Amino acid sequence: xxxNGDEAAAYAVxxxxxxxxxxxxxxxxxxxxxxxxxYVADGLVDTEFVSVESEHSALSCCVGAAAAGAxxxxxxxxxxxxxxxxxxxxxxxxRLPIVMAVANRALSAPINIHNDHSDAMxxxxxxxxxIWCENSQEVYDACIEAWRIGEHPEVQLPVMINLDGFTxxxxxENVLTLPDETVQEFVGEREFMRVxxxxxxADFRLDPERPLTIGPLDLPDxxxxxxxxxxxxxxxxxxAIPAVDEEYSKLSGRRYELIHPYRLEDAEIALIGLGSTMxxxxxxxxxxxxxxxxxxxxxxxxxxxxxxEALKEAIRGIPAIGVLDRAIxxxxxxxxxxxxxxxxxxxxxxxxxxxxxIHGLGGRDSPPxxxxxxxxxLDHARIRGRAMEKVVYAGVRG
Amino acid sequence: xxxxxxxxxxxxxxxxxxxHRLCAGCAEPMVVRMILKAVxxxxxxxxxxxxxxxxxxxxxxxxWNLPWIHNAFENAAATASGIxxxxxxxxxxxxxxxxxxxxxDVVAFAGDGGTYDIGLQALSGALERGHDFTYVLIDNEAYMxxxxxxSGGTPYAAETTTSPAGSVIPGKREWKKPIEDIVIxxxxxYAATLSPAYPLxxxxxxxxxxxxxxPAFLHAIVPxxxxxxxxxEKTIMVSRLxxxxxxxxxxxxxxxxxxxxxxxxAPSEAVAxxxxxxxxxxxxxxxxxxxxxxxxxxxxxxxxxxxQEWVDERWMQLLEKAGLG
Ligand SMILES: Cc1ncc(C[n+]2csc(CCOP(=O)(O)OP(=O)(O)O)c2C)c(N)n1
Numbered sequence: 264x265x266x267n268g269d270e271a272a273a274y275a276v277x278x279x280x281x282x283x284x285x286x287x288x289x290x291x292x293x294x295x296x297x298x299x300x301x302y303v304a305d306g307l308v309d310t311e312f313v314s315v316e317s318e319h320s321a322l323s324c325c326v327g328a329a330a331a332g333a334x335x336x337x338x339x340x341x342x343x344x345x346x347x348x349x350x351x352x353x354x355x356x357x358r359l360p361i362v363m364a365v366a367n368r369a370l371s372a373p374i375n376i377h378n379d380h381s382d383a384m385x386x387x388x389x390x391x392x393x394i395w396c397e398n399s400q401e402v403y404d405a406c407i408e409a410w411r412i413g414e415h416p417e418v419q420l421p422v423m424i425n426l427d428g429f430t431x432x433x434x435x436e437n438v439l440t441l442p443d444e445t446v447q448e449f450v451g452e453r454e455f456m457r458v459x460x461x462x463x464x465a466d467f468r469l470d471p472e473r474p475l476t477i478g479p480l481d482l483p484d485x486x487x488x489x490x491x492x493x494x495x496x497x498x499x500x501x502x503a504i505p506a507v508d509e510e511y512s513k514l515s516g517r518r519y520e521l522i523h524p525y526r527l528e529d530a531e532i533a534l535i536g537l538g539s540t541m542x543x544x545x546x547x548x549x550x551x552x553x554x555x556x557x558x559x560x561x562x563x564x565x566x567x568x569x570x571x572e573a574l575k576e577a578i579r580g581i582p583a584i585g586v587l588d589r590a591i592x593x594x595x596x597x598x599x600x601x602x603x604x605x606x607x608x609x610x611x612x613x614x615x616x617x618x619x620x621i622h623g624l625g626g627r628d629s630p631p632x633x634x635x636x637x638x639x640x641l642d643h644a645r646i647r648g649r650a651m652e653k654v655v656y657a658g659v660r661g
Numbered sequence: 662x663x664x665x666x667x668x669x670x671x672x673x674x675x676x677x678x679x680x681h682r683l684c685a686g687c688a689e690p691m692v693v694r695m696i697l698k699a700v701x702x703x704x705x706x707x708x709x710x711x712x713x714x715x716x717x718x719x720x721x722x723x724x725w726n727l728p729w730i731h732n733a734f735e736n737a738a739a740t741a742s743g744i745x746x747x748x749x750x751x752x753x754x755x756x757x758x759x760x761x762x763x764x765x766d767v768v769a770f771a772g773d774g775g776t777y778d779i780g781l782q783a784l785s786g787a788l789e790r791g792h793d794f795t796y797v798l799i800d801n802e803a804y805m806x807x808x809x810x811x812s813g814g815t816p817y818a819a820e821t822t823t824s825p826a827g828s829v830i831p832g833k834r835e836w837k838k839p840i841e842d843i844v845i846x847x848x849x850x851y852a853a854t855l856s857p858a859y860p861l862x863x864x865x866x867x868x869x870x871x872x873x874x875x876p877a878f879l880h881a882i883v884p885x886x887x888x889x890x891x892x893x894e895k896t897i898m899v900s901r902l903x904x905x906x907x908x909x910x911x912x913x914x915x916x917x918x919x920x921x922x923x924x925x926x927a928p929s930e931a932v933a934x935x936x937x938x939x940x941x942x943x944x945x946x947x948x949x950x951x952x953x954x955x956x957x958x959x960x961x962x963x964x965x966x967x968x969q970e971w972v973d974e975r976w977m978q979l980l981e982k983a984g985l986g
Contacts, residue, residue, distance in 0.1 A: 282746075282747055282750035282751060282754070282757060283743060283746045283747055283750055285742075285743065285746070309750065309753050309754050310750060311746040311747070311749050311750035311753075313742060313743070313746050313790065314790070315739065315742070315786055315790075316782060316783070316785065316786030316789070317782060317783075317786070319735070319736065319739070319783070320736060320738075320739035320742070320782075320783050320786055320787075323732055323733065323736035323739035323740050323743065323783065324739045324740070324742045324743035324746065325743060326730075326732050326740060326743060327707065327730065327732065327739070327740035327741060327742065327743025327744040327745075327746075327747070328743035328744065328746055328747040329743075329747075330730050330743075330744070331705065331743070331744045331747035331748065331759060332747065332751075332757060332758040332759060333743075333746075333747035333750060333751065333757065335743070335747075349733055350732070350733060350736070353732055353733060357730075452756075453757075461723060466758070468728075468758065469705045469728035469729075469730060469744065470728055470758060471702075471703035471704060471705065471727070471728055471762070471765075474725065474726060474727045474728045474729070475728060475729075476718050476723035476725050476729050476730075477728075477729065477730040477731070478718075478730050478731035478732060479718035479719065479720045479723060479731065480714065480715045480718050480719050480720060480731075481720045482719065482720070485720050485721070
């Protein structure tokens with residue numbers, strides 16, 4: 264059916280029929296909340312829809328609901344995500360598998376409602392699983408898979424689904440959907456972690472019959488160990504995600520994995536990136552291949568946990584790598600994705616040339632021509648054997 | 662409405678167990694224990710950041726013998742909204758772990774900082790949306806957990822570490838924020854004030870709050886021996902004086918035909934009936950170190966007088982609201 268990215272998210276969540284949806288509007292996420300409230304108004308879901316007074320309360324409400332054993336969903340963008348910042352850390356540390364769609368948008372100031380990744384990158388260390396989508400189909404599929412990934416017994420973490428603001432959130436595309444029953448059967452009932460509480464073993468939730476104290480004060484004697492449990496859980500997600508994905512592929516015929524390599528086998532230059540730009544990038548790869556340029560691309564579907572091994576495997580032997588960042592990390596050596604890719608490659612015997620291309624901030628278009636010029640610049644670096652500049656601001660006036 | 666007797670309450674197990682690490686003389690655990698005696702059955706509690714939270718849950722220990730969650734400082738009301746919404750959804754669907762409970766008492770505890778100041782937005786949102794939960798403001802009139810800083814609930818002229826009594830400025834310069842007026846303006850079904858000096862009154866009001874259909878607000882005065890600077894054994898005496906001086910009168914308020922109806926509770930009603938029994942605020946102020954600068958080295962009759970006037974004025978307003986003016 265024809266759906267834009269926001270509608271694809273709302274439709275998938277409708278089919279999942281979670282217990283609680285709490286949300287606050289912000290462009291370009293608003294359509295998700297609007298559509299969902301229509302489903303509620305028409306009785307198509309029996310979700311408790313909580314129209315909160317802020318994003319801070321949206322996520323706080325989801326924390327309460329998820330701790331009480333509910334499936335909880337919210338959606339936001341940009342400043343809304345920034346306002347949630349405090350609670351994003353709490354949601355993951357309390358191991359609550361909340362699902363949140365983020366229609367990625369630039370952070371103020373200056374205020375700008377268009378797409379870049381500065382919002383989600385700001386939350387990258389908050390302990391959430393991050394899925395990045397290239398198109399509405401991926402948004403739909405991710406909004407179904409996310410529950411099973413987050414609720415996986417070895418994971419139990421919140422999941423953030425990123426879709427580029429406007430580029431995806433407001434663009435109508437054909438989306439293949441599954442029947443309601445198939446979705447419901449796939450997501451099944453929520454699974455809980457088993458823990459030892461003061462009344463013996465219990466499901467990790469607020470249970471009047473097996474009381475637990477969730478979110479206690481943790482002093483230096485335990486805090487560090489608890490943080491390591493989060494580290495472990497994210498590591499385990501690297502195995503859980505493909506497992507859930509495989510199951511999902513049997514129902515849908517669509518399989519995503521952690522990364523999506525494109526024409527990399529014999530590539531001499533390759534771009535790595537996230538989100539909708541990667542559609543354009545793959546299109547440009549095809550054009551370049553026709554011109555005889557050995558170009559390739561690597562789309563990261565999962566950014567947290569960072570699929571380091573899969574990424575290294577996919578690009579091994581490629582002499583020049585360009586990393587596309589749609590966010591700035593102010594004062595840092597480069598963009599957030601660039602730094603991680605470079606760190607991952609440091610231990611390699613043969614290290615490629617790595618160039619950072621920061622592009623598309625505040626919704627600036629990244630058309631095929633720009634991507635092509637990025638590949639050209641990368642190819643020059645390959646031929647020269649080094650990059651003239653480590654970080655290139657692509658498509659910006661000087 | 663089902664009345665709860667002291668005898669019945671004394672037989673119920675404490676849901677806030679002894680062994681917590683709140684200070685000697687702290688009124689918070691007294692009030693919390695009394696309120697939790699009034700729960701009807703399955704209950705889930707949430708607590709904002711503050712003394713109560715940090716002193717009752719030092720991992721791996723806990724004093725809470727009921728399901729309890731701490732989320733953050735400013736969001737107790739939003740967290741409670743989520744818990745209530747989860748229960749409601751599960752009831753509707755007829756599945757999910759909470760679906761079997763016909764009633765669920767959801768209670769949020771927060772300090773004055775977490776209520777008057779940083780948490781006011783979340784509280785207002787939750788009240789406006791009408792979630793069925795009980796919000797308990799445990800008001801020790803300052804940010805005690807972080808070391809006695811002033812809050813919107815700190816009374817005029819009180820000394821705190823961020824409203825120190827200096828040679829030019831004598832303590833806090835603003836009056837206590839009228840939180841109850843703000844809350845009741847949301848037209849919630851039930852609001853009441855509590856003092857640990859009157860346990861039966863606390864039990865009765867807490868039960869009414871749990872039974873209310875929609876949000877209920879309980880405002881408890883919880884004297885803090887450390888922050889108010891009085892000996893720990895005087896907590897109940899100070900709690901009682903707050904009521905007897907009408908600094909913190911006891912009343913309850915519910916809606917009839919959409920309008921708030923106020924009723925004074927027995928200890929305050931007694932003062933209303935015999936105005937001559939109303940104690941001067943000086944009696945309350947002079948036993949607390951946080952007001953010492955009003956008496957030493959030089960008596961500040963001007964300030965004491967203005968506090969008395971403020972208390973009288975608010976008391977008159979309350980009497981009017983209760984139809985006794
Ligand atoms: C967002 C945020 N700001 C500040 C703090 C620091 N903090 C923790 S408890 C507290 C004061 C709590 O005071 P109150 O709500 O009056 O409760 P009390 O401890 O006095 O019972 C503050 C300022 C925090 N935890 N979170």
